[in-house]
Ligand SMILES: Nc1nc2c(ncn2[C@@H]2O[C@H](COP(=O)(O)OP(=O)(O)OP(=O)(O)O)[C@@H](O)[C@H]2O)c(=O)[nH]1
């Protein structure tokens with residue numbers, strides 16, 4: 798799970814787990830979430846989105862089955878940065894062709 802800092806990744810991850818998506822702090826590094834959905838065991842890596850942390854994202858691409866890219870659609874000022882960041886993720890050879898949920 799990637800996206801710009803403050804986009805709402807950790808809040809979304811909490812929501813997926815049925816927790817109230819409040820009182821979240823910026824993610825430093827990553828947080829690992831293990832879920833069971835029917836017969837599937839799912840691991841979500843909620844990665845920090847700060848500009849200086851984004852370099853770690855690629856370390857997770859090879860083992861990922863897909864990407865959740867979280868966008869704060871109300872933050873119009875950062876749409877260009879969002880677009881560039883998303884393009885970079887999608888262009889990566891270890892992501893290209895894998896499912897993406899925006
Ligand atoms: N109103 C509203 N606030 C939200 C929503 N999603 C997240 N927030 C708030 O936005 C802020 C940032 O959310 P986070 O989930 O920490 O964002 P993040 O993408 O994990 O950020 P980093 O960990 O820094 O990469 C927090 O104060 C959240 O409570 C939403 O859907 N609506």
Ligand SMILES: [Mg+2]
Nearest residue numbers: 806807823824
């Ligand atoms: Mg976070």
